[in-house]
Amino acid sequence: MNDPRYPIGKFERPTTVDEATRARHVADLAAAPALLRASVHGLDDAQLDTPYREGGWSVRQVVHHVADSQVQAYVRTKLALTEHEPTIKTWDERLWAELADVKGPLEPSLRMLEGAHERWVACLRSLPAEAFGRRIVHPVSGLLTIDQLLALYSWHSRHHTAHVTVLRTARGW
DSSP, X not given: OOOTXXXXXXXXXXXXXXXXXXXXXXXXXXHHHHHHHHHHTTOOHHHHTSBSSTTSOBHHHHHHHHHHXXXXXXXXXXXXXXXXXXXXXXXXXXXXXXXXXXXXXXXXHHHHHHHHHHHHHHHXXXXXXXXXXXXXXXXXXXXXEHHHHHHHHHHHHHHHXXXXXXXXXXXXX
């Protein structure tokens, strides 16, 4: 895989998810905050402000984006569990990545990610298998099951952590 935009490959939405794959997705979500934290450990401000690729976000923006996005996913999961096929709101991640809070320290976003994932994983682990078939309506992607959301956000957290780790390796950090 030589495309720096997709260091672990592009996301492929599954049509079905078996129990073992679901468990792996939940385990990925449980591990994601620590892996992201480890990927940025010891980086200074100049390194954090380095884009992971030409024309891409800085490492700092990536970390804040992951927190913003994963919290959205947690809320979307809870909406799917408590409403009948709710239509979710989209958000412009590019504009969010330019707001002032994204220029600040990483720690608030890392803590936010840790807290959201701890609750999200606890919720997911409490669910019966049939609950993972509950759906949301995404204005662009259409109907998505909780299983499909988990697949996406398992990939999403690994994808962005890889942006940081690939950059670190390339730069010898």
